[in-house]
Amino acid sequence: MKVTFLSELTEQTLLRKLQRLAKGDSLRARLLRGGAGSLIVKSLNAVIAFLLAITLARTLGAEGFGVYSFILTLITLLAIPAQVGVPQVVIRETAKAQSAQHWGRLRGLWKWANRYVLMFSLVLMACAIALLFLRPSWLYEDRWNALFAGMLLIPVIALANVRAGALRGLRHIVIGLLPEKIIKPALTLVLILLVSIFSYSHFPIEPWFALVLHMGAASLAFMFGAYMLRKNMPPSARQVAADLSARRDWRRAAAPLAMVAGFQLINSHLDILMVGYFRTDEEVGLYKVAVQFALLVIFGLRAIEQVIQPYYSAAYSRGDAAQLQKIATASARAMFFLGVVPTLVLLVFGSEILGVFFGNEYKAAYMALSILVIGQLVNAAFGSVVQLLNMTGNEKATLRGVFVAAICNIVLNILLVPSYGMEGAAFATAMTLFLWNFALYISVRKKLDIEPSIIGSRLSRKQC
Numbered sequence: 451m452k453v454t455f456l457s458e459l460t461e462q463t464l465l466r467k468l469q470r471l472a473k474g475d476s477l478r479a480r481l482l483r484g485g486a487g488s489l490i491v492k493s494l495n496a497v498i499a500f501l502l503a504i505t506l507a508r509t510l511g512a513e514g515f516g517v518y519s520f521i522l523t524l525i526t527l528l529a530i531p532a533q534v535g536v537p538q539v540v541i542r543e544t545a546k547a548q549s550a551q552h553w554g555r556l557r558g559l560w561k562w563a564n565r566y567v568l569m570f571s572l573v574l575m576a577c578a579i580a581l582l583f584l585r586p587s588w589l590y591e592d593r594w595n596a597l598f599a600g601m602l603l604i605p606v607i608a609l610a611n612v613r614a615g616a617l618r619g620l621r622h623i624v625i626g627l628l629p630e631k632i633i634k635p636a637l638t639l640v641l642i643l644l645v646s647i648f649s650y651s652h653f654p655i656e657p658w659f660a661l662v663l664h665m666g667a668a669s670l671a672f673m674f675g676a677y678m679l680r681k682n683m684p685p686s687a688r689q690v691a692a693d694l695s696a697r698r699d700w701r702r703a704a705a706p707l708a709m710v711a712g713f714q715l716i717n718s719h720l721d722i723l724m725v726g727y728f729r730t731d732e733e734v735g736l737y738k739v740a741v742q743f744a745l746l747v748i749f750g751l752r753a754i755e756q757v758i759q760p761y762y763s764a765a766y767s768r769g770d771a772a773q774l775q776k777i778a779t780a781s782a783r784a785m786f787f788l789g790v791v792p793t794l795v796l797l798v799f800g801s802e803i804l805g806v807f808f809g810n811e812y813k814a815a816y817m818a819l820s821i822l823v824i825g826q827l828v829n830a831a832f833g834s835v836v837q838l839l840n841m842t843g844n845e846k847a848t849l850r851g852v853f854v855a856a857i858c859n860i861v862l863n864i865l866l867v868p869s870y871g872m873e874g875a876a877f878a879t880a881m882t883l884f885l886w887n888f889a890l891y892i893s894v895r896k897k898l899d900i901e902p903s904i905i906g907s908r909l910s911r912k913q914c
Contacts, residue, residue, distance in 0.1 A: 487624035492753035495631040496746055500807075502639045503742045507735065507808050509646050509655050514592075516734030517657040520726035521596040522664070523719045525603050528578055530715050532571040532608040535708030536563045537615035538840055539700050544619025545760040546767065553686045554693035561692045562700060563612045571605035578604065588727055592657060600661035606668045613675045622682050623757050629675035637667035706845040713852035714836070717859050717882050721875035724863040729871050737872035739808055740815040743796060744822035750788025751830045754781045755837055762834075762841035771899070774838070778902045782833030786904045789830040796823045818876040825880025832887035833902035838894050847893040855886030 507515045540563050547556040578601040585594060610630055617626030641663040645655060722741065726734045758781050765773040796803070800823075801816040839848040859882040866874030894902045 488627060488753040488757050491624055491627045491631050492749045495627075495635065496749045498632065498635045498639060499742065499745075502635050502642070503739060504807050505639060505642050505646070506660060507739060507812065509642065510657060510660065510735075512732045512735035512811055513730070514657050514735070515738065516726070516731030516736075517592045517596055518660050519722060519738040520731065520734050521593055521600060521657070521661065522603075523722045523726075524597065525578075525600050526607065527715060527719055527723070528574050528601075529571075529604045529607040530712040531708070532574040532604055533567055533611055533708065533711065534570050535704035535706070535711055536567050536700075537611040538707040538711060539563070539704045540612055540615035541619045541759055542703075542763050542841060543696075543700065544616055545621070545763045548620060548684065549764060549767070551686070552693070553684065554690040555696060556684070556687050557690060558692040558694040558696070559700065560612075560616055562694055562697045563616075564609065566701075566704075567608045567612050568605060571608045574604050575601055592731075595656070595658040596661050599658040600665060603661075603665055603668060606665070606672050610668070610672050610675060613672075613679050616679055617675075617682065619760060620682060620684070621760055622678075625678050625682060626675075629671040629678070633674055634667050634671035637670055638664050641667060703845070706849045707840065710836070710840065710845060710848045710852050713849070713856040716856050717852065717879075717886060720856075720859050720863055721867075721879045724867045724878075725872055725875050728868045733872055736812055736815040737818055737875060739804065739812050740819040740822055740872065740876065743800070743803075743819055744826050746792040746796070747789040747823050747826040748785070748830055749792075751785040751834075754785055755834050758834060759837050759841050762837060766842040774842075774898065775900050778833055778838060778900055782831070782902060782904045785830040785833065786827070789827050793823045793827045796820070815872065818872040821873065821876035821880050825876075825883045828880075829883045829887055831904050832891050833904065835887060835890035835894050835902050838898065838900060838902055839890060842898060844893065844897050847897060848890060851889035851893060852886060854889055855882050858882055858885055 506518060510518060540559060543559050544556060547553070547559065578597065581589065582594065582598055582601075589597065614626045614630060617623075642655070642660065645659075645663065722734060722738060725737050758777055761777055762774065765777065797820055800819050801813050804812045804815055804819070836848055836852075839845065859878060862878035862881060863875060866878050868874075870877075891902060894900050
């Protein structure tokens, strides 16, 4: 009798089922092991990020936390063009090179990627320095000091993402996640707490100093990640010379991916920048807390996406459409159901939770939080549409969809944020998430004949 994976779970305990499935070397077993490890890392990251947000919000106050969040968002956006789409190329091409055992190509890819990204990082740092000298009206003293203190994060963020892409392409998913998702935020939290405890009576922490501590933690995490990549490099790759013959192909592939990644991050961070530009730093701090909580809804989505990208690439290169559908359906349903519980909790108890953890002044973020969590749950329901397109050579389709969403996001934020503040930003973000996912969903259906959402297909129901 053919039954689905979910219906089989009703016949046994979940633990016994997972233990049985995790054994062996089948696709499902590998996905389950990788997904479990990724989910654990993402869960720890959510906890650490939550504790860090609480610590910063209480230490800096709503206004200071707003300055910190605004400048860190600006730095993150400046790091987008510095990466020029290379991390996504590294994931895909590393998986291909490893499968084909083209070790010279693998070394050449990594060498080219680091040099290329470092060059663009230096250009973007020069842009940040120019911004400091120009000193526009919105970059007043507190923000100027914070940007000056944190601009060295641009190359660190960009190069760290290249290294993480290499590890993910090698299918070392958990190791690839550890530096940025665990070590960096944990070290930042420890440093903030230590300085707060031992120095608060002498001088309170300012936003610029919090960014200095963030920079120190990021640098240590980067060094650890570089060590782990060297340690996990395939032995055969150590003995060959770097083959750079495909660097033109890599550059061509990176161009649309760079734009996709850029528009994705614009869609993710534009709201904070708009609130910072049109409203007050205090409102930025309140809205940042709402955004942080809303991300709990998609921590499962992000964990699973880390695992499935190389599997999409491998299945597509073999021409295995059935496997693509199988992975897409299983991952979409897992993403959605992992987001349901935090959505319900935050909708029902969000105001009380904000007050307990951050203080009564942050209760004002509840309405924005409610709008954001609904938007993120819809995001999870569509499945991993971006990864499906990017890992199957359809970057241009992703670019078109994300570009349209970015334009809508900009227009909606400009129209809504000046009058409605953070609630307007939340609505613009939620609407953009829907438009973005719907456009990419249509592209997946047309180009791959795959049903990427939680709906699944008859084919996937028979095979899962």
